[in-house]
Amino acid sequence: MNFIRQNKLSLLWAGCILLLTGLPGNYFPRVVSFWEWISPDKLVHLFMFMVLAFVMMFDRRKQYTGKNKRYVIILVLGFGVFYGALTEILQYYVFVRRHGSIYDFYANTLGIVAGIGLFILLRRKIIKLN
Numbered sequence: 001m002n003f004i005r006q007n008k009l010s011l012l013w014a015g016c017i018l019l020l021t022g023l024p025g026n027y028f029p030r031v032v033s034f035w036e037w038i039s040p041d042k043l044v045h046l047f048m049f050m051v052l053a054f055v056m057m058f059d060r061r062k063q064y065t066g067k068n069k070r071y072v073i074i075l076v077l078g079f080g081v082f083y084g085a086l087t088e089i090l091q092y093y094v095f096v097r098r099h100g101s102i103y104d105f106y107a108n109t110l111g112i113v114a115g116i117g118l119f120i121l122l123r124r125k126i127i128k129l130n
Contacts, residue, residue: 045107053115084108
């Protein structure tokens with residue numbers, strides 16, 4: 001129960017991502033080449049996973065001190081990349097009318113890195129203001 005309370009934002013957003021990536025994809029365009037990977041769909045993936053990484057870092061803000069900083073970053077990066085891969089695998093094999101894509105996975109991973117970077121940048125800015 002303590003885990004759920006400490007990670008409620010992360011768990012809520014991860015559930016939203018799973019719901020959105022599991023919806024039938026009749027109306028979503030399919031990307032077929034590398035040059036088409038920068039599309040609204042990829043930006044949505046990047047944004048969803050950027051928010052996920054940011055809220056995961058935010059949920060662990062009390063742990064993000066001293067030597068624990070590296071541990072928290074590795075934990076969020078590892079889980080984020082795993083979850084991004086899992087959503088693509090589920091789209092490919094389980095979800096109806098959805099297609100997993102390596103380019104979506106790349107966008108998911110880039111979003112995780114961007115979310116971690118955004119958290120670190122904002123935290124440094126906020127600490128400097130105090």
